[in-house]
Amino acid sequence: MTWRTPMASVLAAGMFAASALGTAAAAADSPPIALSTSEGGTLPIAATEKVYAESADLYGEVARTGIALYADLAATREPIRWRLAADGRTLFAMMQPEDALYGKDAEVKLADLTGDGLPEVLIYRNGIGSGGAQGLSVYRPADGWKPLLELVDPRLKGSAGKDRYAVSYLGGGELAFEDKTTKLKGTIKLDVRRYDEDQAKSEAAFRKIEAWVDPVSGYGLGDDEGDGVLEITAVQRVIGVSHPDTIARIETKYKLKDGAYVQVAETLCDAEGHPLQAVEIPGY
Incomplete structure (x- = not known):
């Protein structure tokens, strides 16, 4: 499946687009990632499903931001990538890792990890094997959606x-x-x-x-x-x-x-x- 690309490189592209995001207003102005393209070229995306949606005060501005996580799927229904969007604008994409096959459904939780009263976004992706592998990605919206943790391969070899x-x-x-x-x-x-x-x-x-x-x-x-x-x-x-x-x-x-x-x-x-x-x- 040559359409998979390393997580870090795709995140770098997504984070570059989101680097100026410090407020809800900035998030609304950020350019979305094209539906079927990435650094590696065109992706064989056959369908897209929304796997999470919620609204929360992410920036300490009282106004609530709508956040959603989408799974872009191949014709086999295997996820190719996940895209996180705020108020309808895609912020970044997380690719399916080469060696860790996750199912399309993911869990998103909000928690104040840094103690500043503002939530971080925790994205849990679940493996489809019997080992119950679970990857975790943590982002800080108040700091331009900076990644705080990227545990892409939960095998920790x-x-x-x-x-x-x-x-x-x-x-x-x-x-x-x-x-x-x-x-x-x-x-x-x-x-x-x-x-x-x-x-x-x-x-x-x-x-x-x-x-x-x-x-x-x-x-x-x-x-x-x-x-x-x-x-x-x-x-x-x-x-x-x-x-x-x-x-x-x-x-x-x-x-x-x-x-x-x-x-x-x-x-x-x-x-x-x-x-x-x-x-x-x-x-x-």
């Missing part, structure tokens, strides 16, 4: 690629877990008879567990420092002997630094979310 994680059975229902990219190491403790009342059979199943970490499937917002600036936490499942078998969770925390959200910590948790081991990610 990092520099170690598919070999990023390692799991080994220690015995007694304990599994050693390692993230080779962040150097996070911890022990996952489970009932030794988790997989069979016959302990020998259960432990045989433990020894077959491989390093299987699902993509990010959810996000949490919190204010750990109590300063009104929210952190974003991405949650991934660590899988046991089969996909429904969640044995632990990985939580990656993002903080707002110098106008963008960056990774600052990773925590290995048990299946209920209780922390087991954490590591800071300086400059990651």
Whole structure:
């Protein structure tokens, strides 16, 4: 599907068009992106569906701005891109990533992440696979629709690629877990008879567990420092002997630094979310 183009390049084009947007009036004057064109040329768009519509005070001007998210679809009904519009004017487009296939439906939420009383726009795109992958894009309307976070690929493979994680059975229902990219190491403790009342059979199943970490499937917002600036936490499942078998969770925390959200910590948790081991990610 050669019509896909990298997210960053399309966002750059869209953000250039929206760079002067600081008020609702400016948004109304911005030029819309042509329906079927992008940096890569003509796109095979067969249909367009509105997947979200709402009105809100985005700029602190009392007047409410109508925002809408559209999915441009191929003839196969697969989304090619999503376009965000304010008061009928397209601000920017988000392309379907090459390696992360999202369904057309997306969720849009408004939340004051920066603590200034004005909302940021959070766009969640959901994967169509069994892993429940969910991407997140965060924009700040009051600052020209500046992107604060672009988690395009929720698999978070990092520099170690598919070999990023390692799991080994220690015995007694304990599994050693390692993230080779962040150097996070911890022990996952489970009932030794988790997989069979016959302990020998259960432990045989433990020894077959491989390093299987699902993509990010959810996000949490919190204010750990109590300063009104929210952190974003991405949650991934660590899988046991089969996909429904969640044995632990990985939580990656993002903080707002110098106008963008960056990774600052990773925590290995048990299946209920209780922390087991954490590591800071300086400059990651």
